[in-house]
Amino acid sequence: DAGVTQSPTHLIKTRGQHVTLRCSPISGHKSVSWYQQVLGQGPQFIFQYYEKEERGRGNFPDRFSARQFPNYSSELNVNALLLGDSALYLCASSYGVLETQYFGPGTRLLVL
Amino acid sequence: GESVGLHLPTLSVQEGDNSIINCAYSNSASDYFIWYKQESGKGPQFIIDIRSNMDKRQGQRVTVLLNKTVKHLSLQIAATQPGDSAVYFCAENSLSGGFKTIFGAGTRLFVKA
Numbered sequence: 637d638a639g640v641t642q643s644p645t646h647l648i649k650t651r652g653q654h655v656t657l658r659c660s661p662i663s664g665h666k667s668v669s670w671y672q673q674v675l676g677q678g679p680q681f682i683f684q685y686y687e688k689e690e691r692g693r694g695n696f697p698d699r700f701s702a703r704q705f706p707n708y709s710s711e712l713n714v715n716a717l718l719l720g721d722s723a724l725y726l727c728a729s730s731y732g733v734l735e736t737q738y739f740g741p742g743t744r745l746l747v748l
Numbered sequence: 749g750e751s752v753g754l755h756l757p758t759l760s761v762q763e764g765d766n767s768i769i770n771c772a773y774s775n776s777a778s779d780y781f782i783w784y785k786q787e788s789g790k791g792p793q794f795i796i797d798i799r800s801n802m803d804k805r806q807g808q809r810v811t812v813l814l815n816k817t818v819k820h821l822s823l824q825i826a827a828t829q830p831g832d833s834a835v836y837f838c839a840e841n842s843l844s845g846g847f848k849t850i851f852g853a854g855t856r857l858f859v860k861a
Contacts, residue, residue, distance in 0.1 A: 640791075669847075669849070671851075677853060677854070678837050678839075678851030678852055678853050678854050679792065679837070679851045680851070681848060681849045681850065681851075684847045684849075691846060691847045692846045692847030692848055692849075693846065694848070726791050726792070728791075728792075733843065733847050734779060734780050734841055734843055734847070736782070736794055736797055737782070737794070737849075738794060739784075739791035739792045739793070739794075740791050741789075741790060741791050742790075742791050
């Protein structure tokens with residue numbers, strides 16, 4: 637069975653640009669969560685979506701947004717990129733909101 | 749604010765010994781706790797979880813203990829192997845006020861052959 641997949645694997649952007657990251661959950665999973673992991677730190681929770689609705693939000697600015705599609709895949713959008721947005725962006729899927737999350741390999745974003 | 753933290757940032761053990769990784773949490777409303785293992789260049793990998801209505805759960809070579817009185821979580825790895833070398837994170841999940849999950853900073857486990 638395919639695990640959580642994310643695209644792209646790596647991305648380089650410049651300050652002020654916009655980025656869209658994509659995630660496909662494990663088949664049958666209806667919840668997708670997004671995390672930001674800065675080098676040397678634990679993942680920081682950004683959003684959780686379940687059945688296409690936002691069910692949780694972390695302490696991130698409004699430049700960060702996400703959505704979930706009818707097939708349960710998800711996109712994370714970040715506007716007006718800052719140097720500090722450079723990080724590994726992780727997607728995790730689960731059957732439900734408070735169920736075991738399975739992580740993808742992440743998208744490594746570098747903002748120059 | 750609420751936080752999940754780890755007592756030891758680095759742990760070095762001899763192959764075959766048991767490892768214990770500790771974690772403190774501060775949100776008494778947390779419903780669900782998870783331990784993850786993260787190897788270099790990979791996403792976190794689920795190891796074991798425990799609900800707030802339990803105090804112990806065992807898996808294959810791993811045991812998680814939850815002490816709600818002192819808000820403490822631990823991961824015990826039996827007969828530690830070189831393949832166990834990684835960074836370990838504890839995480840707490842809650843539904844109060846919407847879903848939230850908080851990860852600790854991580855403990856790096858070195859297993860000496």
